[in-house]
Structure formats: C-alpha cells, structure tokens
Amino acid sequence: MRPRLNLISLGVAVIAKTVAFYEALGWPKADSSHDGFAKFDLGGVVPGIQSRKAFAMDAHSDTSESSGFSAMALAYIARSAEDVPRVLAKAAALGAEYRRRLNGLYMATFFGAGAVGSAAGGWAFAHGGWALASAIGLTLPIAALLYFATERAQCGEPASVTR
Template sequence: MEPRISLLTLGVRDLARSRAFYEALGFVASSSSNENVAFFRAGGVVLGLFGWDELAQDAGVPPAGDGFRGVTLAHNVREREDVAPTLAAAQAAGGRIVTPAHDVFWGGHNGYFADPDGHLWEVAWNPFFPLAADGSVQLPD
C-alpha cells in the first residue's frame, strides 16, 4: 500500500446544515457534490460529507455511536495569533468551541471545536511543523 490519505468522509445527520457549516469556514463544494454527498478540496486531501446512517451502512457497521470517537481532524495555522480567530470563525459558522486557544505542553498553541455533528477539529500553531506556501505541513525527515 502506498502511504497516503486521499479522502476523509464524515458521517453527518443533516447534510445541508453540515455543508453550510463547512462552506461558512471557506470550503468550496466541488461540482461532484449533490443532495446526497458533498466533496471539498482540502489541500491534497478531499473532505467528504455523507449521511450518517448511509455511511455506516456503506461500511457495514451499526450507525449507533456518539461521544469521543478516537479521531480528530486538524487545521494548522501559520501564526500563534491565528488560533483564536479560527476557533471564533468555527463558532460563528455554527460549531462549538470545546477547548479555547491555549499554550500546550509541547510548545505550540491550540484549541478545539466540534462541527454540528460533534466531529472534533484541532486548530493548532506548531512551531516545529511550519507550513509551506501551499498550506501543507512540513515534517522534518
């Protein structure tokens, strides 16, 4: 297997609400989107939104489940000062701030928000992982 993530699909309870939330954050829906699914370019990855029950059915698992799911998505920012305004933008779009912006033990600055379906997003400034011009994280070798 070639190591890569091509698409992240989030199960959502109300596709129109979730699509509007991500569009309010600046994501632009692809023309491949329709009333049953939404796709957004997210750097080198695609973010997909699909009905919660339909996604569970597609994966062959029960749709029950809430609370912490053992997964977070991350949006890294270029400057420490960008964390709080990014969290505020998510809240203004209909998200919920879970953890306000704060300095963290590893030397960065972060906070978390939940989208309308409870999917957790970390907003982080990491001084050890600078961003390239295209927004991609630059990991050391």
C-alpha cells in the first residue's frame, strides 16, 4: 500500500459558497465536478466538497446536524480493482472498525483489574504463601456469586402496581 492520501471529503452547509471560496484561493476545480460534488486537484491530493446531508447519507449516519457527525473522511484510492480487497483486509486487520467508547472502557477495566489482581496475588503469596493467595482468589468469586443470587431474587419478585 502506498503511504498517501488521495481524497479528503468535506461536508459543508452550502456547496456553492465553499466552492467559490476555494476558487477564489486559486484552486482549480476539476472538470468532473458537478452541483452536488466539487473536487479540486492539488497535485495528487483532492479535496472533495459535498453537502453535509449527502455526506451523512453516504456514511450511513442518522443525521447530518448532530455534533457527533464530523462530515470529514480520508480516502485511499487503490492502484487497481484487484488491490482493493487486499487493502481493505489489511485495514480491517489493523482494527479499522469504529468501536464505541464503552468498548474502550471495558478493555481498560479488564487490563486494569488484571494488573491489580496480579499485584495482589504476588503480595498474598509473598506474605502468606498459597494458602493466603488461594483464600483471596476464592473470596471474590464467592462474593460475586452471593451478589448474583440476591439480584436474581429481586428480579423474580412481582412489580407493585399502583392504581
């Protein structure tokens, strides 16, 4: 894969106004531009301008007006059609999939708890051998089981009805 960008897509409120701005800067508009999408060739990198609404539809976003939709994308144009699956597979292998923040919290908690558990296990073994390490190791699962048992009982109770 060549290490370069080919297309930078920007979603804007008013295409004509944005196109006029870049043309005023002296950027040459590509002949293949049209009312819904304008391109400017900058010597290998091409900014593409389209409406935020059209960009949101292309990105399968629920809305083009929320603060969560950035209306910006970076694109890589492969050298051939045969190159596309290989590049996509490589990007997917590198984690090119949007993950929600909750997944990051889970991973941080998982690895943080693992580090704390390793430190506690080492301390327990150093101060009380296998007996203390095993006792601590059994305490947390038993506490979790007791918590689970009490939650199940609460969930099985009928809800009160107020009329």
